[in-house]
Amino acid sequence: MSMESERDELRSLMAQAIRIELTTIPPYATAAYTICEVGQYDRIAPTEVNAEPLEVIRQVMIEEMLHMTLAANILNALGGSVILNQPSAIPSYPCRLLPSGKGPEVRLRRFSRDQVRVFREIERAPVNFDKLSNGDCLRAETIGGFYHCVREKLRALCRTHRPDQVFCGDPAWQVGAEHYWGAGGQAFAVTDEASALRAIDMIVDEGEGADLGGRAGDGDPVPGTGEEDVAHFFKFNEILLSRYYRADDHLGSPPTGADLAVDWSAVHPMRDDPRAEDFAHLPEVHARMLAFDQLYTGFLLALHEAFNGRPERLREAVPVMIKLRHEAMALVRIPVNDQGETAGPGWTFRPIYSTPERAS
């Protein structure tokens, strides 16, 4: 293959990577926002419940945002362009996680054991690497396998070509810590092989665990504590097992950290895979769900601009992300039928639709 076509292949793989990271965010967010965090049972003495699982999922979500940003940095470094302003680039649910159609089916569902098991599946490490390394990345069966394959291809390309041929993107398009700083680690610019590999490693380590040796720790110190953070796969397992991992715990053995209290019943009964169209008979709900989609669309369009030469726009995306959270939390409290099922966020990209006045 020529240098150009190899680079093109890598670019399209990175575009897939961005799509994979993006695919995980709405389901994680939806599950988190259906959790009742307070005052559900006893109106005389409202108690704080489920603050911890909510926090755990929130951390994962924030890291996924960071992963998507790093993937975009790699793609931009390779001189490709990130597309987040076209319906075809935006997942709609239910869908498959990976281009191969393998991996769990991803749906928008309330917080439940089943859904958290799916999340754990999403973050599961591949069993056998050799099988994956020399193949078609698009046929990878796990996220980890996919990145492993991409990593090998990137290294191969860098072995045979000059850095400036491979990393021909405009450095000004890179998103750095100055644009992206909050929780979940720091973004950094990708300008060469080392930083590109570091970005891939960070994505993989925070997902399934460092070194893929089955250790829980992800190699990242939690700032200010000197402790090591644990990978996503383990975080979801923490919720299922009601106990925190310690960094030195291993896959296959139970976590040995502190209790993590989870109340599976304190959850809003959101209808699975909610879509605005399904609620046309309830105009107030319909309008609110469309308004949510509109907000999400605006969020993606802001990201699109941020990743296409205006990294400073990422700052503006943050308040929108927060609004999405509050709107989603509001939607899952609105009952839509006699069984008490509720509306929910549809995460549907609707670029040309304009919001009607909310009938309130």
Added chain:
Amino acid sequence: MLMAEACPDDLLALSVALTGYDRASLWATGCVPLYLAQLADVAGPDLLARLETAGREHAAAVGADPDAADRQLRQRVLVDPDLGPLARSLIQLWYLGQWTPMPPEWVQRNGSKLRDTARILSSRAYREGLVWDTIGAHPMGAKAPGFGSWALPPAGETP
């Protein structure tokens, strides 16, 4: 999840009329059962039934002539010595998440009620007070709008 003891429909209609927010928005606070139960506890069954009737009638009339429906509500409920204080406390409950106790005259007429105390009903009630949405802000200490959002023009304004 705790559901209101009675069918909340009419009281919800009353709440819509009193707050100016639609049903979906009231449900979206997640506080419907909590607030209606608080209202029921203080009002007692008879006054509650009268409030339900008022809510039902307003809902039926508002489509045709909103002003007339509001006038009627004012006369039937807000100036009524028994219903008026309940309605005003209900509005404040929706807007502030906080119950305002009945005035002495009301207590003289209806007796004192166990739950008729000044308090914020729950931390969710605090966070979901409608006033924050009304003024285009967010409850202090919750629902933070994000870094730098305070530098933007107030909602509904062009830069």
Added chain:
Amino acid sequence: MNDAHPTHYDAVVVGAGISGALVAKQLAARGHHVLILEAGADRGEDAATYRSYHTNFQLTELKTPNSPYPPNPSAPSPSVLDITSIAAGKPDSNGYFVQRGPNPFGSNYTRVVGGTTMHWLGTCLRMQPVDFRIHSEFGRGVDWPLGYDDLAPYYERAEWEIGVAGDKAENEFHGIHFAPDYDYPMEPIPKSFSDRWFEQGVAGMKVRLNNGEDKVLAVSATPQGRNSTPRPGRHKVGGETAGPYGSAGNTGPFYAFQGQRCEGNSSCIPLCPVQAKYSALKTLQQARQQKGRVELRTQSVVSKVDTDPASGRVTGITYKRYEFSGAPVWEMKHVTAKVYVLATNAIENAKLALASDLCPSSGQLGRNLMDHPYVLTWGLAPRPVGAFRGPGSTASIPSLRDGRFRTDTAATRLELANWGWNFAANSPYSDVQRLVGRDNLFGAALRARLRDEVPRQVRIGIMPEQLPSSVNRVSIDPAWRDSLGEPRPVIDYSVDDYSRAGVLQALDVTRAVFARLGIEDRSVVDPSAPGYVTLAGRGFVYFGAGHNAGTHRIGLSPRDSVTNVDGRSWDHDNLWLVGCGAMPTIATSNPTLTMTALVLKAADSLQRELEGA
């Protein structure tokens, strides 16, 4: 005594607030073993406690600075709710303080792990160079034993310890200057929309003061201890290269002790939900990661500093360990160390030292108590300015912080507030109550009125300088004790005519600003309020600012100061007193940054002492 803990340390620090935590961190960084004794309750550091503070705050109707923190009878704190008018000869003992007046002392503090920075606002202004010598310049107060340039390297270090977000250029006025290779660790916190509206409105506005002096008003962004974005690149900080500032947000069950970026929760006082705002918990956490061991012993109220009458040296510290808050009994314990540091804040330091008969030479211990008597003015802007968004205050008008008028009128800082009339009138609660209860509004009409009025609320706070005075003081009286038998602070306090004149001058200026910007003045002055005072027939109401200072001032001589410039007691060779009590004057800046600079200077001398240098 049968005690599992060791009883001898390199240093014993009393108080786990910012002052104590910084001393512990610096000494531990050098490998010294430090014990911190803290009066507040156990588990003050963990995530569940932090969350419970947050819930308490949301559930209390009157959201005062201390509302998140459960009352602790074993280590009581003053509350703003206790303040009443004081009748002559009849002390007000409603709360923890015993107030002898004539004016009430309106400030408070918090005795929990982390101290008062748990609920401070985080404003981090430097003093102006001239503030260090107001006696020479204006014949008022006293001069400091050191100048701005002496303190500058410590200011730099203090700003990096706290993680101040700021912009040098916005703060270079009245002689304040920064080293060219220095910068704040974080990018500035953006000014609020309301700040900018004021900024445009007052641009070029000239006011003539009563002494004939002209002032041109300007708005300046406030440096603040609040996470924004770390400034890239490296900088010279106190002579050493540092940066970029590395406190990224936290994840994991360890909770976000370094905090996230400020999200605009707008509840900095009394508690930041995401720890974007600096609190001493951050420094305590860092102190634990140093080479030396740092032990934090909570529920330990220091009762007495023991001294050897012959040498004056401190021989140990006696404290009371209580088992739970309000416990009727406690255990007396004793520890010893090479050096001792009192860091319990201006009022508690003075109280503890007085109760232990310390520092008698100068007669200044407990005296010169200062605060900023804080005065509010508020109004309705002609357009929505977006009230109730962002940190409590992000800018101020510094124009009256200096001028020739300071010979007879106090300097003032005009603080622009972002939370409407919340502090002034309990908005938006009072607005809803008024519109529903008094104006009988409901439905769409109610919504429209709130929407129209509340986002137009503006408020300016006036912070006048208060001079040191020997009659404003903390003392103790065996008649007044708390449930542990510890003395309660007895306070004599008054706001003198100098400060009052400063307030009146500032009120005239704010009135002119209101007129120019078309703001309808809605300020209410209630003559029955405890903080009501007058000058020349004009009255206003002041509140406490929480800026308790002055009670153990530093100085050049044991005759007129309690400690030397390093906070080392003149009378007790191995005792240091640190905190805002060290400040000879308070100027018009919130005191903690200057205090922190002094604490770091004291920590250097402690380090030298321990290392025999």
